[in-house]
Amino acid sequence: MAKDKKLVEAITSMSTDFAQWYTDVVKKAELMDYSSVKGCMIFKPNGYAIWENIQKQLDAKFKECGVENVYMPMFIPESLLQKEKDHVEGFAPEVAWVTQGGLETLQERLCVRPTSETLFCDLYKNIVQSYRDLPKVYNQWCSVVRWEKTTRPFLRSSEFLWQEGHTAHATAEEAEERTIQMLNVYADFCEQVLAIPMVKGRKTDKEKFAGAEATYTIEALMHDGKALQSGTSHNFGDGFAKAFGIQYTDKENKLQYVHQTSWGMSTRLIGALIMVHGDDSGLVLPPRIAPTQVMVIPIQQQKDGVLDKANELKDRLAKNFRVKLDDSDKTPGWKFAEQEIRGISTRIEIGPKDIEANQCVIVRRDTREKIVVSLDEVETKLAEVLETMQADMLAKAKKFLAEHISDATTYDEFKDAVENKPGFIRAMWCGELACEEKIKADTTATSRCMPFEQEQISDVCVCCGKPAKKLVYWGKAY
Amino acid sequence: MAKDKKLVEAITSMSTDFAQWYTDVVKKAELMDYSSVKGCMIFKPNGYAIWENIQKQLDAKFKECGVENVYMPMFIPESLLQKEKDHVEGFAPEVAWVTQGGLETLQERLCVRPTSETLFCDLYKNIVQSYRDLPKVYNQWCSVVRWEKTTRPFLRSSEFLWQEGHTAHATAEEAEERTIQMLNVYADFCEQVLAIPMVKGRKTDKEKFAGAEATYTIEALMHDGKALQSGTSHNFGDGFAKAFGIQYTDKENKLQYVHQTSWGMSTRLIGALIMVHGDDSGLVLPPRIAPTQVMVIPIQQQKDGVLDKANELKDRLAKNFRVKLDDSDKTPGWKFAEQEIRGISTRIEIGPKDIEANQCVIVRRDTREKIVVSLDEVETKLAEVLETMQADMLAKAKKFLAEHISDATTYDEFKDAVENKPGFIRAMWCGELACEEKIKADTTATSRCMPFEQEQISDVCVCCGKPAKKLVYWGKAY
Numbered sequence: 001m002a003k004d005k006k007l008v009e010a011i012t013s014m015s016t017d018f019a020q021w022y023t024d025v026v027k028k029a030e031l032m033d034y035s036s037v038k039g040c041m042i043f044k045p046n047g048y049a050i051w052e053n054i055q056k057q058l059d060a061k062f063k064e065c066g067v068e069n070v071y072m073p074m075f076i077p078e079s080l081l082q083k084e085k086d087h088v089e090g091f092a093p094e095v096a097w098v099t100q101g102g103l104e105t106l107q108e109r110l111c112v113r114p115t116s117e118t119l120f121c122d123l124y125k126n127i128v129q130s131y132r133d134l135p136k137v138y139n140q141w142c143s144v145v146r147w148e149k150t151t152r153p154f155l156r157s158s159e160f161l162w163q164e165g166h167t168a169h170a171t172a173e174e175a176e177e178r179t180i181q182m183l184n185v186y187a188d189f190c191e192q193v194l195a196i197p198m199v200k201g202r203k204t205d206k207e208k209f210a211g212a213e214a215t216y217t218i219e220a221l222m223h224d225g226k227a228l229q230s231g232t233s234h235n236f237g238d239g240f241a242k243a244f245g246i247q248y249t250d251k252e253n254k255l256q257y258v259h260q261t262s263w264g265m266s267t268r269l270i271g272a273l274i275m276v277h278g279d280d281s282g283l284v285l286p287p288r289i290a291p292t293q294v295m296v297i298p299i300q301q302q303k304d305g306v307l308d309k310a311n312e313l314k315d316r317l318a319k320n321f322r323v324k325l326d327d328s329d330k331t332p333g334w335k336f337a338e339q340e341i342r343g344i345s346t347r348i349e350i351g352p353k354d355i356e357a358n359q360c361v362i363v364r365r366d367t368r369e370k371i372v373v374s375l376d377e378v379e380t381k382l383a384e385v386l387e388t389m390q391a392d393m394l395a396k397a398k399k400f401l402a403e404h405i406s407d408a409t410t411y412d413e414f415k416d417a418v419e420n421k422p423g424f425i426r427a428m429w430c431g432e433l434a435c436e437e438k439i440k441a442d443t444t445a446t447s448r449c450m451p452f453e454q455e456q457i458s459d460v461c462v463c464c465g466k467p468a469k470k471l472v473y474w475g476k477a478y
Numbered sequence: 479m480a481k482d483k484k485l486v487e488a489i490t491s492m493s494t495d496f497a498q499w500y501t502d503v504v505k506k507a508e509l510m511d512y513s514s515v516k517g518c519m520i521f522k523p524n525g526y527a528i529w530e531n532i533q534k535q536l537d538a539k540f541k542e543c544g545v546e547n548v549y550m551p552m553f554i555p556e557s558l559l560q561k562e563k564d565h566v567e568g569f570a571p572e573v574a575w576v577t578q579g580g581l582e583t584l585q586e587r588l589c590v591r592p593t594s595e596t597l598f599c600d601l602y603k604n605i606v607q608s609y610r611d612l613p614k615v616y617n618q619w620c621s622v623v624r625w626e627k628t629t630r631p632f633l634r635s636s637e638f639l640w641q642e643g644h645t646a647h648a649t650a651e652e653a654e655e656r657t658i659q660m661l662n663v664y665a666d667f668c669e670q671v672l673a674i675p676m677v678k679g680r681k682t683d684k685e686k687f688a689g690a691e692a693t694y695t696i697e698a699l700m701h702d703g704k705a706l707q708s709g710t711s712h713n714f715g716d717g718f719a720k721a722f723g724i725q726y727t728d729k730e731n732k733l734q735y736v737h738q739t740s741w742g743m744s745t746r747l748i749g750a751l752i753m754v755h756g757d758d759s760g761l762v763l764p765p766r767i768a769p770t771q772v773m774v775i776p777i778q779q780q781k782d783g784v785l786d787k788a789n790e791l792k793d794r795l796a797k798n799f800r801v802k803l804d805d806s807d808k809t810p811g812w813k814f815a816e817q818e819i820r821g822i823s824t825r826i827e828i829g830p831k832d833i834e835a836n837q838c839v840i841v842r843r844d845t846r847e848k849i850v851v852s853l854d855e856v857e858t859k860l861a862e863v864l865e866t867m868q869a870d871m872l873a874k875a876k877k878f879l880a881e882h883i884s885d886a887t888t889y890d891e892f893k894d895a896v897e898n899k900p901g902f903i904r905a906m907w908c909g910e911l912a913c914e915e916k917i918k919a920d921t922t923a924t925s926r927c928m929p930f931e932q933e934q935i936s937d938v939c940v941c942c943g944k945p946a947k948k949l950v951y952w953g954k955a956y
Contacts, residue, residue, distance in 0.1 A: 096576045
């Protein structure tokens with residue numbers, strides 16, 4: 001058992017040092033590794049499998065709402081990036097530049113895409129002529145590069161994986177509708193599949209995307225009380241269309257500019273899964289997203305018939321579940337610890353005594369509850385356990401979120417909350433950039449969003465005392 | 479009908495100008511578009527959907543044989559690329575170099591991956607310690623960049639999409655076994671799913687991958703008689719392991735070098751689909767790979783009940799098939815032409831008279847055969863039609879391949895075959911680089927592979943007359 005202990009002890013306790021706990025989980029669950037390329041990470045099989053499941057399920061939802069997948073070049077010529085003024089100002093300082101191709105120096109630098117608005121605009125300019133060509137609802141799954149100085153696995157790295165949707169519409173109304181529709185697709189996916197509740201709202205002008213008219217966001221709360229921006233959806237109005245000249249002839253044969261949106265979620269979501277559901281034994285994955293939902297672990301597997309029975313059970317379960325069997329020569333205790341570290345939703349223990357009694361033991365990863373079930377009804381019972389676990393994990397995360405939102409009506413209350421009450425702070429804001437900047441400078445908290453569900457919890461701005469315009473969620477953030 | 483005619487006439491006849499026919503099909507089927515980034519293409523929805531289907535089905539086959547997916551950085555530091563001598567010589571002249579990150583000039587140039595052997599070696603060096611850590615059978619789906627001067631859609635472009643598998647094994651035998659196993663996975667996939675028969679064999683030293691001990695290939699024959707290298711599988715022996723220092727302790731506690739392989743297929747396969755199955759009306763997609771297997775086209779859709787019935791039919795078929803309904807306000811003739819250009823495997827025509835007779839008409843894309851079926855059994859009949867079509871397309875491609883292989887035992891016969899008999903030429907070879915180079919200089923034909931099934935069709939080299947060592951497939955190639 002010495003070895004088992006070592007495996008578990010390898011993870012720093014969450015309450016001792018949350019940042020170290022996070023790094024330990026990422027490493028011990030074998031999700032990701034540093035590479036010898038500065039700022040770039042390696043997605044190992046356990047980590048990439050989570051992303052594959054996210055892709056598969058999110059992509060199915062996209063297709064249900066008319067999204068078509070494409071693939072655009074990874075390079076953007078400098079002149080193209082510069083066409084929209086705000087956009088280039090936002091991104092130019094953090095892109096990687098290709099200056100040589102083969103043995104030649106390029107006449108024009110190419111940046112490695114940090115995001116692809118400009119490429120999609122260039123495409124739409126060429127393929128949109130008439131109202132019949134609209135809407136265009138394209139998406140791509142790809143990697144993007146933003147030259148970051150400090151990196152953290154899944155949360156911030158020079159290269160990351162994401163999807164970026166880019167749409168063009170005939171009217172402003174339709175663009176706004178699509179912007180909100182995709183934000184809701186994101187929020188529903190996170191809640192239903194990842195068991196992570198989201199706060200939905202609009203970003204302030206300071207926090208919005210470079211070139212957008214409006215940016216909407218979903219914000220999750222991590223276990224340490226910090227917020228994580230988990231997905232954004234932008235309405236560009238006709239700003240990009242004017243910069244790129246994307247026009248169509250309407251039914252009255254008049255030239256009009258299109259209205260555009262873009263929206264994206266990334267491998268950050270894996271960071272959210274770790275920090276919302278993880279515990280001191282490692283990762284805990286909700287069944288709907290877990291690459292392995294159940295690990296069958298034989299007890300006393302050297303005894304006659306145990307491995308056969310375990311294999312038979314695995315094959316039975318493989319019809320309905322994502323199941324694996326650990327028949328390695330490690331001890332059961334070691335196997336339990338590994339299954340727990342990796343966040344595999346459940347394990348099934350089966351040994352000689354179980355076989356004699358025609359039963360096995362399902363153990364939930366989140367609560368460690370042990371459920372003895374008859375082998376005759378293991379499929380039904382396991383399905384029930386996984387469904388209950390999924391629901392319980394969401395309920396727990398919702399409770400945590402609700403318990404970590406505090407209201408502040410005075411600046412002293414606000415500062416006290418930032419110091420002593422980890423989580424979101426709801427406070428009124430006058431709408432001025434100066435107050436946002438002062439709050440950030442004084443407390444490090446930033447405006448996370450102006451929630452869709454507005455309330456007037458005070459009449460004055462929490463910072464300057466002038467008349468309040470908006471309720472804002474504030475918080476420290478990743 | 480003027481418009482329908484225009485649509486069809488937009489495609490140059492294959493026999494008039496094959497290259498132009500190819501370009502026309504790519505454009506008119508809306509598979510791909512040029513971008514304003516030199517050498518880079520845009521995969522449009524119709525083209526990307528084919529790639530998605532290839533990915534989905536090939537990835538399932540990979541997982542059946544123990545492959546795990548990962549994602550590695552897209553950048554390779556110059557010093558890492560240089561570690562294996564042959565490898566860097568092969569790739570350095572055609573890579574894109576990142577020299578600036580954000581506002582800073584990088585201390586070391588990074589190349590955008592042209593392939594990722596060096597990154598996987600760097601990873602394996604860190605994660606492989608003992609025989610227990612082997613084998614490693616990793617794969618990634620990604621894009622790679624090779625700075626090409628001339629480009630052709632799907633066949634050659636500066637950036638393309640592919641998968642690259644990279645494995646590490648304890649023994650040379652296991653590595654060789656995996657190399658051949660994956661080549662067979664490729665060949666079977668191409669034959670069973672893409673309906674493209676392959677010639678399998680080993681590359682000559684001249685044609686093998688930079689850094690490999692042996693390269694195996696699958697070669698397909700295009701309709702113009704040119705060969706297309708469609709997938710390769712490389713055995714590296716312990717060459718990379720020695721260059722990177724990838725060692726493990728075996729069961730006797732002795733340090734050993736690992737043996738490695740890599741294998742890849744790319745979006746070139748879409749080019750193969752076009753040039754093997756296409757005709758003068760456009761693309762023809764085998765049902766197993768077609769993003770849309772059947773397009774329901776209502777006839778006289780303005781008449782009462784027609785659209786309802788067509789919709790009902792589409793919904794019924796959606797349970798078992800990839801189906802779409804074209805209810806746009808175009809004429810049926812126009813819709814037929816579009817369905818044909820896009821290569822949608824079948825269409826179902828349904829009009830007032832059909833509805834009255836409780837029937838519909840299935841039309842095969844490949845033969846244009848019309849099959850009248852009762853609406854009561856449309857699912858069964860359509861499934862049969864699609865299966866027959868898949869089998870017929872493979873049989874036709876096999877027949878074409880068999881009819882386009884000629885034997886040459888003298889150099890005159892060889893040169894005549896290159897001129898007058900489009901296809902593969904089988905001829906004996908002495909094994910000398912000089913003959914390979916002379917043949918290429920004299921005829922433009924290159925050695926495609928030394929087939930696994932060797933025969934001695936002559937005792938002497940077709941070029942120099944010295945004793946023959948190998949039967950080789952030669953041909954002009956893309």
